[in-house]
Amino acid sequence: MQRLGDIRVGAETISTGDALGRVTAARYVSPTGLPAFARSSMDGYSVRAADTFGATESLPAYLELTGEVPMGRAPQVALGSGDAAVAFTGGMLAEGADAVVMIEHTQQVDDGTIEVTRPVAPGENVVQRNEDVLPGDEVVPAGQTVRPQDIGALLALGITQVSVAKRPRVAIVSTGDELVLPDVTPGQGQVRDINTYTVAALVEWAGGIPVPVGVFPDHLDTQCAAARKAMGLGDVVVFSAGSSMGSRDMTAAALSGLGEPGVLVHGISIKPGKPTIAGLAGQTPVFGLPGNPVSAMVVFDLLVRPVIRALMGCVPTEFRPTVTARLTKDVPSASGRQDYFPVSLSQGTGGMVAEPVFGKSNLIFTLVRADGIASVPLNSGGLYAGEPVRVALF
Amino acid sequence: MQRLGDIRVGAETISTGDALGRVTAARYVSPTGLPAFARSSMDGYSVRAADTFGATESLPAYLELTGEVPMGRAPQVALGSGDAAVAFTGGMLAEGADAVVMIEHTQQVDDGTIEVTRPVAPGENVVQRNEDVLPGDEVVPAGQTVRPQDIGALLALGITQVSVAKRPRVAIVSTGDELVLPDVTPGQGQVRDINTYTVAALVEWAGGIPVPVGVFPDHLDTQCAAARKAMGLGDVVVFSAGSSMGSRDMTAAALSGLGEPGVLVHGISIKPGKPTIAGLAGQTPVFGLPGNPVSAMVVFDLLVRPVIRALMGCVPTEFRPTVTARLTKDVPSASGRQDYFPVSLSQGTGGMVAEPVFGKSNLIFTLVRADGIASVPLNSGGLYAGEPVRVALF
Numbered sequence: 001m002q003r004l005g006d007i008r009v010g011a012e013t014i015s016t017g018d019a020l021g022r023v024t025a026a027r028y029v030s031p032t033g034l035p036a037f038a039r040s041s042m043d044g045y046s047v048r049a050a051d052t053f054g055a056t057e058s059l060p061a062y063l064e065l066t067g068e069v070p071m072g073r074a075p076q077v078a079l080g081s082g083d084a085a086v087a088f089t090g091g092m093l094a095e096g097a098d099a100v101v102m103i104e105h106t107q108q109v110d111d112g113t114i115e116v117t118r119p120v121a122p123g124e125n126v127v128q129r130n131e132d133v134l135p136g137d138e139v140v141p142a143g144q145t146v147r148p149q150d151i152g153a154l155l156a157l158g159i160t161q162v163s164v165a166k167r168p169r170v171a172i173v174s175t176g177d178e179l180v181l182p183d184v185t186p187g188q189g190q191v192r193d194i195n196t197y198t199v200a201a202l203v204e205w206a207g208g209i210p211v212p213v214g215v216f217p218d219h220l221d222t223q224c225a226a227a228r229k230a231m232g233l234g235d236v237v238v239f240s241a242g243s244s245m246g247s248r249d250m251t252a253a254a255l256s257g258l259g260e261p262g263v264l265v266h267g268i269s270i271k272p273g274k275p276t277i278a279g280l281a282g283q284t285p286v287f288g289l290p291g292n293p294v295s296a297m298v299v300f301d302l303l304v305r306p307v308i309r310a311l312m313g314c315v316p317t318e319f320r321p322t323v324t325a326r327l328t329k330d331v332p333s334a335s336g337r338q339d340y341f342p343v344s345l346s347q348g349t350g351g352m353v354a355e356p357v358f359g360k361s362n363l364i365f366t367l368v369r370a371d372g373i374a375s376v377p378l379n380s381g382g383l384y385a386g387e388p389v390r391v392a393l394f
Numbered sequence: 395m396q397r398l399g400d401i402r403v404g405a406e407t408i409s410t411g412d413a414l415g416r417v418t419a420a421r422y423v424s425p426t427g428l429p430a431f432a433r434s435s436m437d438g439y440s441v442r443a444a445d446t447f448g449a450t451e452s453l454p455a456y457l458e459l460t461g462e463v464p465m466g467r468a469p470q471v472a473l474g475s476g477d478a479a480v481a482f483t484g485g486m487l488a489e490g491a492d493a494v495v496m497i498e499h500t501q502q503v504d505d506g507t508i509e510v511t512r513p514v515a516p517g518e519n520v521v522q523r524n525e526d527v528l529p530g531d532e533v534v535p536a537g538q539t540v541r542p543q544d545i546g547a548l549l550a551l552g553i554t555q556v557s558v559a560k561r562p563r564v565a566i567v568s569t570g571d572e573l574v575l576p577d578v579t580p581g582q583g584q585v586r587d588i589n590t591y592t593v594a595a596l597v598e599w600a601g602g603i604p605v606p607v608g609v610f611p612d613h614l615d616t617q618c619a620a621a622r623k624a625m626g627l628g629d630v631v632v633f634s635a636g637s638s639m640g641s642r643d644m645t646a647a648a649l650s651g652l653g654e655p656g657v658l659v660h661g662i663s664i665k666p667g668k669p670t671i672a673g674l675a676g677q678t679p680v681f682g683l684p685g686n687p688v689s690a691m692v693v694f695d696l697l698v699r700p701v702i703r704a705l706m707g708c709v710p711t712e713f714r715p716t717v718t719a720r721l722t723k724d725v726p727s728a729s730g731r732q733d734y735f736p737v738s739l740s741q742g743t744g745g746m747v748a749e750p751v752f753g754k755s756n757l758i759f760t761l762v763r764a765d766g767i768a769s770v771p772l773n774s775g776g777l778y779a780g781e782p783v784r785v786a787l788f
Contacts, residue, residue, distance in 0.1 A: 035585070036580065069583075071612065073571075073583045075583075088638035089685075132757045132758075133759055147595070148595035148788075152592040152761075153758045153761075153762045155586060156758055158576060177464065177466040178485065182552060183552065185552065189469075189485065191429070191430075192551075194546040197549055198542045201545050243484040244483040244484065293546055297543065324718060363550075364526075364547045365428070368533065368544055394542075
């Protein structure tokens with residue numbers, strides 16, 4: 001990740017209303033304060049607070065009703081001593097008013113008079129000017145993933161266009177002599193390519209644009225050509241390698257040929273996912289993901305997703321959604337290795353429970369039956385049934 | 395929710411590769427078993443297990459190398475007693491083989507001979523035919539939100555098209571005399587409409603298609619016309635009501651006029667969000683959300699999102715992503731009311747901590763400064779600093 005340095009995809013300007021899920025490429029500060037005027041936070045009457053002091057149910061204050069301030073209008077009413085004006089939630093106060101009496105604490109005596117049965121302090125039931133935001137306050141930092149409320153905040157200030165990082169294009173190459181396209185009936189010994197599509201979906205989830213390059217046999221020249229083509233198409237290159245050692249070595253060779261510094265990592269200390277390749281060809285991060293789908297998904301989440309996010313300049317404080325659940329079974333592990341295992345979740349009597357989904361082959365159906373991925377810490381010999389684990393949700 | 399009965403939006407057939415995040419409208423079962431053939435789970439040699447019994451480092455078993463089974467091909471090699479054939483991870487076994495010896499437990503003696511230094515049991519390092527999925531196994535149930543692995547599983551079986559629920563169209567009406575469009579500089583007493591856009595973003599998050607209808611003043615005939623227009627455009631109608639009582643009553647009246655049974659709920663026991671309207675006009679769920687953005691977001695999450703999901707036939711077992719964190723401050727509450735409050739999260743020394751973000755006005759910036767929403771249970775008088783709370787992430 002350090003080697004990524006400050007490699008970034010470019011920025012583009014889009015409508016704020018279209019920015020959901022995009023990552024801001026600039027910092028936005030408030031050009032003005034909000035609210036722009038002192039506003040009532042209740043339905044009732046705007047008053048001079050001093051006129052209500054000492055008011056009680058048995059000894060109400062009597063105020064003269066001098067008019068109302070309609071929603072969305074400047075006040076046409078000025079309060080003298082002993083005056084009140086109808087106020088609506090979100091509306092302006094009458095000139096000279098400094099508080100609002102809730103309608104529940106008043107009674108209309110006649111057309112021109114109300115009685116107030118509780119005193120209000122100055123500022124009560126009033127949202128002061130600039131109380132929410134001061135001019136110059138940060139609204140959205142650069143590198144933030146835009147949420148519905150960020151759209152609202154920007155638009156509240158009249159910021160109708162925003163600069164966001166382009167979505168990184170991720171070129172996906174599947175390799176393996178045994179692979180056929182999903183719409184082909186596999187012959188003996190063949191399987192359908194699915195990693196192109198699962199990785200594409202993971203790229204989409206991560207905020208990138210998947211660019212499938214195709215399925216290529218385990219032949220070095222072919223893979224080198226595919227790698228070069230992928231370099232031309234993507235800001236990131238992901239190879240989904242075959243499962244055999246030979247196929248993985250070929251992937252490493254093909255990726256190495258793309259440029260300096262080349263392959264930086266060949267094998268990582270996690271399970272599943274050990275045979276992972278990661279590197280950098282010039283400005284392009286390149287990956288070789290293990291062929292088995294569980295490994296591919298775990299490694300994508302650990303390495304590829306953070307790189308896609310980093311290329312957009314994403315601030316690294318995103319909270320990964322997790323739930324905590326109790327294990328239903330022991331999960332053995334080797335110390336010195338980070339183990340990941342899929343779990344299915346259900347609501348038990350004492351809270352959420354996590355059932356490990358073991359599958360010898362780590363084929364895609366292990367993941368289909370799971371709701372998330374749990375992990376055994378690096379220096380632990382395993383986990384016992386009943387222990388709580390954090391489950392990263394899909 | 396019960397009144398929704400089995401109101402559903404229709405289904406459409408799309409490419410499986412495009413189905414990420416969509417909700418399946420049919421149940422998919424496996425037409426075949428997977429894997430379709432017994433495959434090696436290791437690089438090594440396929441053997442007859444009996445030929446390796448008793449093999450040790452000092453007394454290895456010597457086997458004759460009769461060839462290899464290339465990836466993606468049917469075996470052209472049949473093993474007699476004492477024979478072995480090269481096997482690749484994911485490849486077929488040689489005819490007559492019943493196990494695979496890992497390459498690490500062998501040594502090639504000469505071109506035609508290997509020695510095996512550890513015995514294997516029948517079936518060892520082999521993924522049996524149909525071990526992952528049997529013909530007729532459920533792959534994806536109806537009502538499931540499609541994840542990357544579901545796409546992979548469907549494609550692995552050659553299911554390249556899927557039937558998914560159409561995205562519900564949600565017509566959004568903003569009302570209030572004080573509202574101007576975001577690109578307009580507000581006059582005195584005016585504010586920019588932002589709820590149209592925050593609600594639209596929430597609809598998108600929920601899997602629906604937002605259909606903004608416009609901003610309308612607090613005038614009954616105008617709102618009734620807007621409501622009818624919204625009925626024509628949406629599978630769901632959401633009014634973002636003004637903040638004053640009069641505005642909310644007008645929303646209720648406009649929604650009531652749309653058809654039977656009409657408004658079913660007017661006011662709910664939560665804070666913020668009390669002035670919520672919910673109902674059904676014929677087959678169309680209709681909502682009046684409170685004007686303040688925090689309330690609107692809380693109520694959307696509690697009522698509108700589940701309805702959008704239900705219209706797609708979504709199974710109600712989705713896990714809402716939450717984190718557990720310790721409160722930094724006391725949060726008072728009234729018993730008999732469900733209280734929601736925005737919190738900002740940070741990593742403390744003893745785990746995640748949640749800082750309540752209080753804002754008198756509940757304006758949009760309260761949410762901008764927050765990472766999620768926590769709640770005080772219905773029958774609690776409040777929460778104390780240091781207590782753990784579950785935070786639903788945005």
